[in-house]
Amino acid sequence: MQSKSSPKIVVIGGGIAGLSLAAAVAGWADVTVLERETHLGYHASGRSAALFTETYGNRLVRALTLASRQAIVGGGFVAHRRGALHVGWSGDDAAIDRLAGELQALVPSVRRMSAAELNALVPVIAAEATCGGVYEPDAVDVDTGKMLAASASALKAGGGVIRTGEDVRAISRNGSAFEVETAAAVYPADIVVNAAGAWVDLVAAMAGLSGLGFQPKRRTAFLFDAPAGADISGWPLVVDLHEQFYFKPDAGRLIGSLADETDTEPCDAWPEDIDVAIAVDRIEQATSMRIGRPSTPWAGLRTFAPDRTPVAGFDPRLPGFFWLGGQGGYGFQVSLTLARLSAALMRGAPLPADITALGVSAAALAPDRFLVPAATP
Ligand SMILES: Cc1cc2nc3c(=O)[nH]c(=O)nc-3n(C[C@H](O)[C@H](O)[C@H](O)COP(=O)(O)OP(=O)(O)OC[C@H]3O[C@@H](n4cnc5c(N)ncnc54)[C@H](O)[C@@H]3O)c2cc1C
Numbered sequence: 001m002q003s004k005s006s007p008k009i010v011v012i013g014g015g016i017a018g019l020s021l022a023a024a025v026a027g028w029a030d031v032t033v034l035e036r037e038t039h040l041g042y043h044a045s046g047r048s049a050a051l052f053t054e055t056y057g058n059r060l061v062r063a064l065t066l067a068s069r070q071a072i073v074g075g076g077f078v079a080h081r082r083g084a085l086h087v088g089w090s091g092d093d094a095a096i097d098r099l100a101g102e103l104q105a106l107v108p109s110v111r112r113m114s115a116a117e118l119n120a121l122v123p124v125i126a127a128e129a130t131c132g133g134v135y136e137p138d139a140v141d142v143d144t145g146k147m148l149a150a151s152a153s154a155l156k157a158g159g160g161v162i163r164t165g166e167d168v169r170a171i172s173r174n175g176s177a178f179e180v181e182t183a184a185a186v187y188p189a190d191i192v193v194n195a196a197g198a199w200v201d202l203v204a205a206m207a208g209l210s211g212l213g214f215q216p217k218r219r220t221a222f223l224f225d226a227p228a229g230a231d232i233s234g235w236p237l238v239v240d241l242h243e244q245f246y247f248k249p250d251a252g253r254l255i256g257s258l259a260d261e262t263d264t265e266p267c268d269a270w271p272e273d274i275d276v277a278i279a280v281d282r283i284e285q286a287t288s289m290r291i292g293r294p295s296t297p298w299a300g301l302r303t304f305a306p307d308r309t310p311v312a313g314f315d316p317r318l319p320g321f322f323w324l325g326g327q328g329g330y331g332f333q334v335s336l337t338l339a340r341l342s343a344a345l346m347r348g349a350p351l352p353a354d355i356t357a358l359g360v361s362a363a364a365l366a367p368d369r370f371l372v373p374a375a376t377p
Pocket residue numbers: 012013014015016017018034035036037040041042043044045046047048049050051052166167168169195196197198199203219220221299300301302303325326327328329330331332333334
């Protein structure tokens with residue numbers, strides 16, 4: 001529990017990024033999380049496909065994911081040992097072989113699957129239609145609700161506070177400290193954490209900073225019924241090699257997605273009928289499933305930095321202003337590692353050794369990489 005001299009940290013954003021960071025610093029800081037919506041995890045964090053896969057994203061994202069496995073498993077956040085399967089089609093043999101080699105080097109349990117094996121695992125894909133795939137057996141479904149709730153509980157247990165329904169509308173300097181203003185109150189802070197998801201660049205602008213070029217991208221998903229009589233419980237997440245669609249079991253039904261990435265302004269994302277229709281058509285073309293009418297379509301924003309690597313670090317232009325953005329399509333798989341790493345940066349402590357051992361450095365995640373150095377006279 002903190003003392004009067006504990007640093008005051010205000011976290012803007014009550015998604016998985018902000019909450020996990022807040023929980024990680026609650027032991028030594030006086031933390032307040034401010035969330036605009038009336039409940040936590042309303043935006044991207046409430047709309048994910050909940051997969052943890054160590055082969056997804058670029059090298060740094062994969063390293064951040066590998067470093068999170070222990071906390072995901074140890075925290076009891078694994079909901080199901082799902083597996084993930086990249087499927088190739090006619091003419092994709094060389095690409096599938098290449099992908100298998102690349103992913104095996106990183107995750108030894110990954111293996112090349114033949115067309116016959118693939119058909120045995122997911123019978124709705126005909127053996128004649130596929131050239132086989134790349135299978136990652138240790139990908140898991142995570143319980144995202146439990147992850148959000150666990151962070152919120154740990155934060156409160158450490159004496160931290162969560163204020164929902166508080167829209168941050170101004171950030172100003174008062175001496176060496178900040179004042180973070182909502183309609184309800186002004187919160188003093190030594191450190192402001194910008195974990196505002198799709199809104200990160202807009203929140204930075206409130207503090208007088210130009211943005212780093214984050215881009216929210218809409219992704220569409222929906223539910224549909226499993227084929228009559230099919231046992232889908234052992235199916236992995238099935239993703240088209242060319243990322244044209246994916247589907248995976250979810251509580252007895254299937255989630256389908258267009259795997260779309262449509263550039264969008266920050267907003268309460270809503271699915272377009274045409275995107276749902278295209279996804280249905282692609283899944284029907286690739287499998288023997290007839291989806292008919294999908295239900296419960298939704299969309300969420302996956303927000304990327306220009307290099308598709310998350311940003312975690314202090315802004316060199318404004319002491320005490322900390323960026324925690326760009327979790328893209330990997331927020332749940334990387335959040336616990338980013339929270340530990342960010343907490344170390346805030347304390348001025350070395351990064352945890354298990355994270356640096358995977359080749360992650362503070363510089364690789366720092367906002368500085370997007371800032372043009374001032375010209376020397
Ligand atoms: C369809 C889909 C599938 C996905 N699948 C996966 C997956 O399988 N695995 C995985 O790991 N990730 C997945 N993701 C990505 C993951 O959901 C995100 O990376 C993660 O949720 C981002 O968390 P966040 O906290 O940065 O953003 P958010 O959850 O969006 O939280 C940011 C919060 O900041 C608040 N905010 C913004 N501005 C202000 C302000 N001025 N004042 C107060 N509050 C403010 C917002 O209201 C919001 O609640 C998926 C995402 C989508 C959309």
